[in-house]
Amino acid sequence: MSGPAAPPSVAPVPAVPTNALVEYLLRLGDDRLVLGHRVSEWCGHGPILEEDIALSNVSLDLLGQATMLLRLAGDAEGRGRNEDALAYFREVVEFRNCQLVELPKGDFAFTIARQFLFDVYAVVMLDALTGSIHGELAAIAAKSLKEAKYHVRHSGEWMLRLGDGTDESHRRVQKAIDDLWRFTGELFAPDDVDRAMQAAGIGPDLAALRPTWESLVRDVVSRATLTIPNDLPRVASTRGGRTGSHTEYLGHMLAEMQIIARSHPGATW
Amino acid sequence: MTQTRTVPADDPTKSAAFEARIAAGESIEPKDWMPEKYRRQLVRMMSQHAHSEIVGMLPEANWITRAPSLRRKISLIAKVQDEAGHGLYIYCGTETLGVDRSELIQQLLDGTAKYSSIFNYPTLSWADMGVIGWFVDGAAIVNQTVLAKASYGPYARAMIRVCKEENFHKRQGYEIVATLANGTPAQRAMVQDAVNRWWWPSLMMFGPSDTDSPNTAELIRWKVKRKTNDELRQRFVNLTVPQATAVNLTLPDPDMTYNAESENWEFGAIDWEEFHQVIRGNGPCNRERLDARRLAHDEGAWVRAAAAAYAARQRTASEAA
Amino acid sequence: MASSVDGRQFVGDQAATIPGDAQWPVWEVFTQGAQGAPHEHAGSLHAVNAEQALQNARDVYARRGGVVSLWVIPTGAITASSPSDSGPLFDPGSDKPYRHPQFYNVPRGVRGV
Numbered sequence: 001m002s003g004p005a006a007p008p009s010v011a012p013v014p015a016v017p018t019n020a021l022v023e024y025l026l027r028l029g030d031d032r033l034v035l036g037h038r039v040s041e042w043c044g045h046g047p048i049l050e051e052d053i054a055l056s057n058v059s060l061d062l063l064g065q066a067t068m069l070l071r072l073a074g075d076a077e078g079r080g081r082n083e084d085a086l087a088y089f090r091e092v093v094e095f096r097n098c099q100l101v102e103l104p105k106g107d108f109a110f111t112i113a114r115q116f117l118f119d120v121y122a123v124v125m126l127d128a129l130t131g132s133i134h135g136e137l138a139a140i141a142a143k144s145l146k147e148a149k150y151h152v153r154h155s156g157e158w159m160l161r162l163g164d165g166t167d168e169s170h171r172r173v174q175k176a177i178d179d180l181w182r183f184t185g186e187l188f189a190p191d192d193v194d195r196a197m198q199a200a201g202i203g204p205d206l207a208a209l210r211p212t213w214e215s216l217v218r219d220v221v222s223r224a225t226l227t228i229p230n231d232l233p234r235v236a237s238t239r240g241g242r243t244g245s246h247t248e249y250l251g252h253m254l255a256e257m258q259i260i261a262r263s264h265p266g267a268t269w
Numbered sequence: 270m271t272q273t274r275t276v277p278a279d280d281p282t283k284s285a286a287f288e289a290r291i292a293a294g295e296s297i298e299p300k301d302w303m304p305e306k307y308r309r310q311l312v313r314m315m316s317q318h319a320h321s322e323i324v325g326m327l328p329e330a331n332w333i334t335r336a337p338s339l340r341r342k343i344s345l346i347a348k349v350q351d352e353a354g355h356g357l358y359i360y361c362g363t364e365t366l367g368v369d370r371s372e373l374i375q376q377l378l379d380g381t382a383k384y385s386s387i388f389n390y391p392t393l394s395w396a397d398m399g400v401i402g403w404f405v406d407g408a409a410i411v412n413q414t415v416l417a418k419a420s421y422g423p424y425a426r427a428m429i430r431v432c433k434e435e436n437f438h439k440r441q442g443y444e445i446v447a448t449l450a451n452g453t454p455a456q457r458a459m460v461q462d463a464v465n466r467w468w469w470p471s472l473m474m475f476g477p478s479d480t481d482s483p484n485t486a487e488l489i490r491w492k493v494k495r496k497t498n499d500e501l502r503q504r505f506v507n508l509t510v511p512q513a514t515a516v517n518l519t520l521p522d523p524d525m526t527y528n529a530e531s532e533n534w535e536f537g538a539i540d541w542e543e544f545h546q547v548i549r550g551n552g553p554c555n556r557e558r559l560d561a562r563r564l565a566h567d568e569g570a571w572v573r574a575a576a577a578a579y580a581a582r583q584r585t586a587s588e589a590a
Numbered sequence: 591m592a593s594s595v596d597g598r599q600f601v602g603d604q605a606a607t608i609p610g611d612a613q614w615p616v617w618e619v620f621t622q623g624a625q626g627a628p629h630e631h632a633g634s635l636h637a638v639n640a641e642q643a644l645q646n647a648r649d650v651y652a653r654r655g656g657v658v659s660l661w662v663i664p665t666g667a668i669t670a671s672s673p674s675d676s677g678p679l680f681d682p683g684s685d686k687p688y689r690h691p692q693f694y695n696v697p698r699g700v701r702g703v
Contacts, residue, residue: 033339037334037342040333040334040342040346041333041334043326043330043333043346043349043350044326044327044329044330044349044353044561044565045330045561045564045565046353046565046569047565047568047569047570047572047573048569048572048573049323049353049356049357049360050357051569051572052326052350052353053350053353053354053357056346056347056349056350056353057350059346060343060346060347060350063339063342063343063346064343066339067339067340067343070339083339084338084339084340087339088337088338107568108568108569108572160579161575161576161579161580162572162575162579164579164582165574165575165576165578165579166571166574166575166578168571168574168575169571169572169574169575169578172571256334256335257334257335259335260335260336260337260395261337261338264337264453264455264456266453267337267452267453267455267456268448268452269337269338269341269395269445269448269449
């Protein structure tokens, strides 16, 4: 996608290594690329027409955000890679999304529960990023925050409908929460990249966002008559997607996503 | 679910008044008196149209996860999403005639309702996304521009919205085609192959020839249709030939010749046997398309039931409060 | 006889009678294109309650922008005039020229009246 070429975004504080900024932007962009792709798998297969259209809107918002963030990452990297080069020509281990977003779409309950957990995360994260001293990132966050606020309204209402709907919907969405909860630890586990971004005023104190996220999540989950499992966060024992350690699912997703672009190197589309 | 409807015997005075309104170019609205046959023809035509939009999502959705750039991926999702929207608008228009969407969808899933035969062909390469936008949406626009003047108000209004939104569909398709046609040798071959596969099925989209179209005369008289199948098909061919030339692609019709007198591009014989076979369910993807719709419908049943149960509980709670 | 807007008035009742796969009720959607402009009928959709109707209206009828406000109304809640009433209801309004400014004469040269 060729918009006006943004000037290379140099990290505004010299102490921040460029690669930490690139890593950080890739994390934000890859989350949205991978989840946007997963949600797009519903297109044409939704439970009712209105919802098919709603899910496509969520997917389009996420892919639009991913495009902006990956473009910014490519600019920050300064090696001439644009958003498509980053999306289509990286290997699994080079992706920086959290594992939560790469899991297969599952049934509608799984899709909604995952979306809800991510949407609340996106809202608290983007809200914090609107205060970033990195002007372009703050602008993307402000635009994306409006979309994320709608997403959480959409997925939150569905959490209530499914949790407090029929026995079957309750059972399905409870299972989804049970299966997904262990993937949420990774969202708020800061590492050197996060700390460098925080120190530079680019990103927030990640760990400090968790209580807000958790109270918002717990409020809806309990109103939906659901419970949160007592799992230990999965990230405690493994490295996570943020450093390229993914589930096996991502490779299959990328194989499909990248097949045409990689079959015709150098071609334009 | 079946519902017995009393079929009003068409009162001759009312019939005459109705015909006069149609002749005067008036628009018919849901509560207006209309001949039962007019109502039935509309339900048939509008529901087929809506089904076509919904089934038509499938061949293109097939490539969303493989679109070769983010821009293409986003455009394709937006386009397929629009098709869901268009199906929705037209179903809602049909519901004003007193038939439920769930009933219409059941007819589609039962295999008793028809939809456009074009969507029973497989999408085999990325170039199909371009050629479908160019041919299939191009053909649909030719059809729908005329339907936007249909005598039934809700149908015409849905079509006006659809036409407005579909403007980008054909352009995004043609942009893909032009990009591939000017691309690598492999891309060029890919797009020529797609043109070869989609051309004849696209011509069949306009339906049987006028000599073989049982409903046309009545639909034209009632101004539900404003042009015959053959007239629309010819208009589409005339529009498309120069567009193919502009990007150096060949339409797979050795008989295509320009008639300077009629100013028409005259095309070769359509294989109507293939058309009828596909309509009868023997096309390459008929089963796959219906199976995909049934699967989505069946897997969505618990979701629809959950939302309805939740809302019912909410209502009870607010009434008790 | 006053009745709903068209043939869909029974949709809500049927929801209760179709076991396992209830058809969601129909809503009419009105969109406002700009601040100060009237809300205009855009189309209809299915939803289980007002919140969902609003969300669906946003996704179905406002996804291209150009909308600043939405109304959603259960179709069954609309009372529509009947075509057979159109004579008594509307014809009398069209021959009352004294409701229009052109009916009145103002002396030449007078402004602002």
